[in-house]
Amino acid sequence: MTMTQTDLTARLLAMSKADQTEVVIAERDRALTRFANSEIHQNVSERDTEVRVRVVVDNRVGVASTNDLSDQALAQVLERAHLLARHAAPDEAFPGLPGPQPQPRVDYAYAAETAATSPEARAAVAEVMCRMATEAGLKAFGAYETSSGCLTIANSRGLYATQLATKADVNLVVMGDDSSGYASFTGVDASGMDPEALGRTAIEKALLSRHPVELEPGAYTVLLEEDAVADLLEYVANAGFNGKDYNDGISFLSGHLGEQLVGENVTLYDDPLDPDMLPLGFDGEGTPKSRLTLIERGIARAVTHNAYTAKEAGTVSTGHAQPAPSTACLPTHLRMEGGTETKAELLKGIERGILVTRFHYTNLAEPLTATITGMTRDGTFWVEHGEIVRPLKNMRFTSSALEALRMVRGLSRETKLVPGYYGATRAPAMVVDGFRFSGVTRF
Amino acid sequence: MQELAHHALNRAQVLGANYADIRFVRRHFETITVRDGHLDGLSIDESAGFGVRVLYDGSWGFASSATISRDEIERVTELAVAIAKASRTVQRAPVRLGAPITTRGRYRTPVAEDPFEVSLEDKIALLMAAEAELRSVKGIRSAEASFGCQKEEKTFASTEGAYIEQELIETGCGIAATAVGDHDVQRRSYPNSFGRHQATRGFELVREVDLVGNARRIAEEAVALLSAPACPTTVTTVVLDPTQLALQVHESIGHAIELDRVFGMEASFAGTSFLDPSMLDGFRYGSELVNVVADATAPGGLGTFGFDDEGIPAQASPIIERGVFKGFLSSRETATQIGRESNGTMRADGWQRMPIIRMTNVNLLPGEHSFERLIGEVDDGIYMHTNKSWSIDDKRLNFQFGCEIAWEIKGGKLGRMLKNPTYTGLTPEFWANCDAIGDQSLWQIWGTPNCGKGQPGQTAHVGHGAAPARFRNVRVGILP
Numbered sequence: 001m002t003m004t005q006t007d008l009t010a011r012l013l014a015m016s017k018a019d020q021t022e023v024v025i026a027e028r029d030r031a032l033t034r035f036a037n038s039e040i041h042q043n044v045s046e047r048d049t050e051v052r053v054r055v056v057v058d059n060r061v062g063v064a065s066t067n068d069l070s071d072q073a074l075a076q077v078l079e080r081a082h083l084l085a086r087h088a089a090p091d092e093a094f095p096g097l098p099g100p101q102p103q104p105r106v107d108y109a110y111a112a113e114t115a116a117t118s119p120e121a122r123a124a125v126a127e128v129m130c131r132m133a134t135e136a137g138l139k140a141f142g143a144y145e146t147s148s149g150c151l152t153i154a155n156s157r158g159l160y161a162t163q164l165a166t167k168a169d170v171n172l173v174v175m176g177d178d179s180s181g182y183a184s185f186t187g188v189d190a191s192g193m194d195p196e197a198l199g200r201t202a203i204e205k206a207l208l209s210r211h212p213v214e215l216e217p218g219a220y221t222v223l224l225e226e227d228a229v230a231d232l233l234e235y236v237a238n239a240g241f242n243g244k245d246y247n248d249g250i251s252f253l254s255g256h257l258g259e260q261l262v263g264e265n266v267t268l269y270d271d272p273l274d275p276d277m278l279p280l281g282f283d284g285e286g287t288p289k290s291r292l293t294l295i296e297r298g299i300a301r302a303v304t305h306n307a308y309t310a311k312e313a314g315t316v317s318t319g320h321a322q323p324a325p326s327t328a329c330l331p332t333h334l335r336m337e338g339g340t341e342t343k344a345e346l347l348k349g350i351e352r353g354i355l356v357t358r359f360h361y362t363n364l365a366e367p368l369t370a371t372i373t374g375m376t377r378d379g380t381f382w383v384e385h386g387e388i389v390r391p392l393k394n395m396r397f398t399s400s401a402l403e404a405l406r407m408v409r410g411l412s413r414e415t416k417l418v419p420g421y422y423g424a425t426r427a428p429a430m431v432v433d434g435f436r437f438s439g440v441t442r443f
Numbered sequence: 444m445q446e447l448a449h450h451a452l453n454r455a456q457v458l459g460a461n462y463a464d465i466r467f468v469r470r471h472f473e474t475i476t477v478r479d480g481h482l483d484g485l486s487i488d489e490s491a492g493f494g495v496r497v498l499y500d501g502s503w504g505f506a507s508s509a510t511i512s513r514d515e516i517e518r519v520t521e522l523a524v525a526i527a528k529a530s531r532t533v534q535r536a537p538v539r540l541g542a543p544i545t546t547r548g549r550y551r552t553p554v555a556e557d558p559f560e561v562s563l564e565d566k567i568a569l570l571m572a573a574e575a576e577l578r579s580v581k582g583i584r585s586a587e588a589s590f591g592c593q594k595e596e597k598t599f600a601s602t603e604g605a606y607i608e609q610e611l612i613e614t615g616c617g618i619a620a621t622a623v624g625d626h627d628v629q630r631r632s633y634p635n636s637f638g639r640h641q642a643t644r645g646f647e648l649v650r651e652v653d654l655v656g657n658a659r660r661i662a663e664e665a666v667a668l669l670s671a672p673a674c675p676t677t678v679t680t681v682v683l684d685p686t687q688l689a690l691q692v693h694e695s696i697g698h699a700i701e702l703d704r705v706f707g708m709e710a711s712f713a714g715t716s717f718l719d720p721s722m723l724d725g726f727r728y729g730s731e732l733v734n735v736v737a738d739a740t741a742p743g744g745l746g747t748f749g750f751d752d753e754g755i756p757a758q759a760s761p762i763i764e765r766g767v768f769k770g771f772l773s774s775r776e777t778a779t780q781i782g783r784e785s786n787g788t789m790r791a792d793g794w795q796r797m798p799i800i801r802m803t804n805v806n807l808l809p810g811e812h813s814f815e816r817l818i819g820e821v822d823d824g825i826y827m828h829t830n831k832s833w834s835i836d837d838k839r840l841n842f843q844f845g846c847e848i849a850w851e852i853k854g855g856k857l858g859r860m861l862k863n864p865t866y867t868g869l870t871p872e873f874w875a876n877c878d879a880i881g882d883q884s885l886w887q888i889w890g891t892p893n894c895g896k897g898q899p900g901q902t903a904h905v906g907h908g909a910a911p912a913r914f915r916n917v918r919v920g921i922l923p
Contacts, residue, residue, distance in 0.1 A: 031526075032898055033529070033530075035533060036706070036707045036709075036710060036711070037706070037707050038533075039534050039535040040503075040529075040530040040533040040534065041530075042503060042505070042708075042799075042898075043502075043503055043505065043526045043527070043529065043530045044505040044507075044526070044899070045505070045523075046494075046507045046508070046795040046899075047507070047508045047509065048490075048508075048509045050490070060482075061482070061485070062485055062486075063484070063486035063487075064487045064488070065487075065488045065490075066490070067489070067509040068489070068491060068509075077489075083563075084486065084487065084563070085485075087485070087564060087567060088482045088485050088567070089481065089482050089567070089571070091482065093481065119504075119522075119526045119528075119529035119530075120532075122529070123529040123532050124532075126533050127532060127533045130533055139707070141711040142711040143712070143898045171711055171712070172711065173710055175710065248585045248623075249584060249623050250585065250621055250623055250628045324484075325474070325483075325484030325486040326484070327478075327483055327484065360837045361714075361834050361835055361836065361837070362834065364832060365831075365832045365865065366863065367628065368627065373832070374834050375834070375835075375837065375841060377714075377836070377837050394836060394837075438867070439841060441836060441838075441840060441841045
């Protein structure tokens with residue numbers, strides 16, 4: 001796989017007549033088995049290789065891509081990028097492509113057995129979870145995805161970076177007539193996934209959440225499980241910690257780096273090389289990645305930059321570029337430090353409150369306060385004296401995630417890797433006081 | 444292409460498939476973005492490949508590849524059958540597709556001015572002019588203008604004898620300005636938020652939209668919002684502009700009527716629906732004024748095409764008539780389960796995805812009110828414009844929307860500008876409180892080019908016809 005990509009990048013760089021040229025090759029093999037009502041209803045596979053070329057001519061930039069690897073198509077993709085560059089106005093702020101840099105080795109981002117997962121193996125995992133749900137008088141819904149890929153970036157200044165990666169991802173919802181429960185797994189290696197354990201977790205929640213009752217909206221102490229915490233963290237990081245918005249003065253963090261942003265028990269990293277994440281050694285323009293402390297004991301420490309926003313800010317890239325033409329520079333490997341208690345101990349410490357399994361369809365209502373709205377789903381429970389006493393109908397929350405992070409009373413020792421919109425976040429469970437629910441449902 | 448298609452279909456049959464189809468798709472996409480005085484993004488992307496879908500003993504298998512060759516088609520077809528056999532090991536009831544579909548035909552989006560024929564210089568100059576106009580307004584911190592056009596060539600063939608060729612063309616554009624004040628950031632977009640308005644039309648759309656002519660007004664509104672009072676928290680009458688109403692239709696009607704969601708096929712990801720087949724022809728979805736049709740034939744709609752990805756001809760089918768629920772969006776498989784025929788809404792996001800039920804143009808039909816009358820009949824209310832945020836639960840009942848801008852309505856007239864407006868409600872209650880809809884002159888199909896659904900994720904381009912409409916007793920703002 002890698003040899004082919006090395007050849008391809010060398011050929012394209014040799015063919016280009018531009019001042020600077022960057023080639024990004026993304027090869028992916030992906031398969032997903034999906035089940036609903038305890039049977040497989042969709043089962044798919046795809047194989048694709050995208051070649052993306054960015055050329056720079058007199059500070060004019062053009063980008064083109066193709067997935068046709070024929071000689072003719074590769075020549076055309078270069079021609080198209082040149083054509084676009086010729087039509088672009090010079091951008092004096094363009095920092096140029098990065099030069100060669102030592103790249104971190106992330107061999108642990110790839111598991112050969114996961115890459116070779118067969119349709120039969122995926123079906124067997126689905127079968128276990130569907131059978132367990134059926135035996136419990138419930139129905140299973142979910143998906144099991146395995147993927148492998150190779151990403152290579154090379155440019156005419158001599159930069160070369162390449163990486164293999166795999167991912168296994170299971171999400172499982174088990175439903176009864178008026179209840180549901182959830183479990184999931186995300187990781188580099190499918191061998192770390194236990195379908196029976198996932199089935200037990202989702203079934204237990206689905207049984208516990210039968211016959212839910214309504215609760216008045218208002219401010220409550222909540223135990224947010226890891227999926228819900230990861231959801232909030234992604235919004236906080238994207239709304240506040242991306243260098244572009246920071247430079248533009250439209251982030252809640254603009255001008256406030258170094259200040260106490262949230263509670264002292266909150267520490268948040270972008271940690272792309274951690275083996276317990278979905279490791280990635282370099283960003284979309286080949287800049288090596290490393291751990292970046294975003295929040296240290298509540299103090300905002302850094303924002304993410306690509307080469308362009310870094311030049312604007314008079315600093316260096318933190319390795320957060322997306323492949324061109326995207327100008328985004330988002331944290332994609334968030335990891336929040338856990339606490340000292342177990343999740344069970346956190347629950348014991350709640351006198352009266354709500355346990356939230358996860359959120360659904362969250363959205364940023366107000367970027368400056370990181371106010372987020374969304375619904376709870378797949379297991380929402382009323383807690384009294386440290387015990388779950390009854391299930392609740394789903395509730396709408398509208399709450400500032402920053403405010404929530406100022407009101408953290410406890411964090412779990414256990415953390416979980418949760419896939420998100422832009423990457424994956426490793427989060428603990430979290431007890432928050434005064435979390436605001438703005439509405440209830442009648443189902 | 445026909446020979447390669449037949450090779451795949453024959454191979455699938457030899458391997459025992461009861462049904463197979465193949466789609467070849469080539470997508471060509473051009474985007475231009477101008478931001479803060481410079482060309483921020485200029486790209487041309489091409490992606491081509493094919494996908495083979497087979498039904499083996501009542502179970503689905505799908506495989507795809509970017510390499511279009513006889514050998515690869517053979518490998519992918521064999522993989523699709525192997526996947527279907529794996530599916531069969533966890534099967535409760537075999538899939539039934541109903542009557543065979545043997546459609547043969549061609550379709551091309553009619554455009555007055557091919558967007559790919561307009562020179563790059565002209566497109567860039569137009570965006571630069573619009574973006575400069577935005578930034579010329581004092582108080583604007585950041586501005587952007589964008590353009591995008593797409594051409595998708597699709598060939599569909601099935602073992603039932605269907606053979607269809609389509610060329611779908613889309614064009615879109617938009618501008619946005621961000622103003623920054625003391626502890627406040629406000630953004631205005633035109634003609635729609637989140638990038639651009641898009642349609643199955645040519646460059647004539649861009650000329651009609653007149654980005655440059657609207658830029659100053661939009662930028663001035665963004666600046667004015669900084670000093671505008673906040674929208675109050677109350678229960679009141681709300682008038683929604685067509686762009687916001689289009690998203691309201693999308694979230695609280697369009698997704699709820701997808702029959703795959705109703706049957707739980709999206710339960711683990713996007714969710715289900717509060718609707719079920721027993722509610723057909725009886726459930727009151729909204730007031731007598733509410734008429735909704737799913738119309739894949741509507742000229743210019745972003746969800747307009749010739750045939751869906753199962754070979755069903757585009758059609759207009761009733762969804763809500765005089766407030767009563769009448770129909771779902773369906774596929775061959777799901778329609779058969781309720782004793783109906785598919786109304787042709789299966790679409791795949793490119794060659795590498797299996798088709799799933801997607802909205803076409805789910806249109807709220809116009810009423811009889813002029814804009815003046817919509818506002819004039821309100822003593823006390825709020826007029827909200829342009830979506831800023833959205834959220835709805837997994838059954839499509841409990842929603843909350845935020846808009847970029849609002850104006851209070853006092854004594855039948857628009858009054859002060861208000862910032863950060865939001866409203867919330869429950870789907871059937873909200874639509875039951877619709878007491879006026881704007882007339883045909885105010886009606887337009889708005890494109891939603893970012894509708895997410897499915898695993899692996901698929902993005903669909905769908906449309907929603909809407910005129911401004913009025914709703915009574917709406918909860919506005921967030922309860923303290």
